[in-house]
Amino acid sequence: MIEVTALTKRYGKKTALSGAGLSLGKGIYGLLGPNGAGKTTLIRCLVGVLRPTGGTITIQGETGYLPQKFGVMGSLTAYEALDLFAELKGLPREARREEILDSLARVGLEDAEKRRVKALSGGMVRRLGVAQAILGDPENLILDEPTAGLDPEERLRFKNLFAQFRGRRTVLISTHIVEDVESLCDHIILMNGGRILTVATADELRSAAQGKVYSVPVSERENLQKPFFLLRDELAEGQERLRVLSDVEQPGQRIPATVEDGYMRYLKGAV
Ligand SMILES: Nc1ncnc2c1ncn2[C@@H]1O[C@H](COP(=O)(O)OP(=O)(O)O)[C@@H](O)[C@H]1O
Ligand SMILES: [Mg+2]
Known part of the structure; x- marks a missing residue:
């Protein structure tokens, strides 16, 4: 204890x-x-x-x-x-x-x-x-x-x-x-x-980012809506995509959040 x-x-x-x-x-x-x-x-x-x-x-x-x-x-x-x-x-x-x-x-x-x-x-x-x-x-x-x-x-x-x-x-x-x-x-x-x-x-951390993680085509980089946080560039099904954390709708698809996404959301002070 x-x-x-x-x-x-x-x-x-x-x-x-x-x-x-x-x-x-x-x-x-x-x-x-x-x-x-x-x-x-x-x-x-x-x-x-x-x-x-x-x-x-x-x-x-x-x-x-x-x-x-x-x-x-x-x-x-x-x-x-x-x-x-x-x-x-x-x-x-x-x-x-x-x-x-x-x-x-x-x-x-x-x-x-x-x-x-x-x-x-x-x-x-x-x-x-x-x-x-x-x-x-x-x-x-x-x-x-x-x-x-x-x-x-x-x-x-x-x-x-x-x-x-x-x-x-x-x-x-x-x-x-x-x-x-x-x-x-x-x-x-x-x-x-x-x-x-x-x-x-870990589940609670993941939940903190659920519905707020987007996979955005690199071609849409200029169209990202503020405020957002760029988690990383990643390959998804062979295509380069931007993994983005945001409370507002982004020009891409919502994807399931990971524990790391939840962690980043806390670190960025958005929770
Ligand atoms: N002996 C020290 N004197 C001055 N600053 C220190 C000392 N030890 C750590 N710090 C500072 O305190 C903060 C926390 O450090 P630390 O506890 O080592 O963090 P962590 O283990 O999470 O990396 C850091 O900004 C670090 O630079
Ligand atoms: Mg240390």
Whole structure:
């Protein structure tokens, strides 16, 4: 359980987090927002690395944490690195070896036990970071961009791993990639400009853009009706089309909205 009220963080004159309020129970929460939204600042306040300028934080239970920049001494083996974290977490010695091997296996690093960290790929170090976060099976898991820099297969593995915590633990996962959260997270916390814009399900985000997304032939570019937001150029049935978000009728056809369309609609301040 994690509760936050009126949380604010200023770095000098820069307000990175402004009056954030959240109440997280058991479930998987995606913290979604563009770079600079304030995700890392919020997370660092939650785990106590940063001291907030104002507001309150209440956390029940132990918290496992993966920082956005996870690193560990390269001369250690993967096993030794986790043993160090186990020591810091105060895990009982008897169960330690078993827990470490279990964590390694859960992130797919069972063969890396004896390999030195400096010989691991970036994606593997990321996975080692997740292994230390889940070590000891904490009540809360807070992961700052766990899928950054991972290939599609590794992303899928992580999604499956995190899905195992559903309904059992409080999991907060930050990302700037909509695809990461839409199939995995029970709730999506949208952040931008240091504020929490909304907490919604993927379906609710999609609904926010339903009926407002148009596929417009490029030849009609000049005839677009203001106000509109150009989502992207895309190929539809082999033709180049403009994907447009707008509250007013556009010279094209309405198409079904995606979660990403809903996300963009919130970011553009139109909801
Ligand atoms: N140590 C710092 N000093 C000054 N500004 C910072 C510092 N850390 C982050 N910021 C600023 O705070 C804002 C939020 O940053 P951050 O929390 O890292 O966002 P995110 O994780 O969503 O990309 C950004 O504008 C960033 O430049
Ligand atoms: Mg960040």
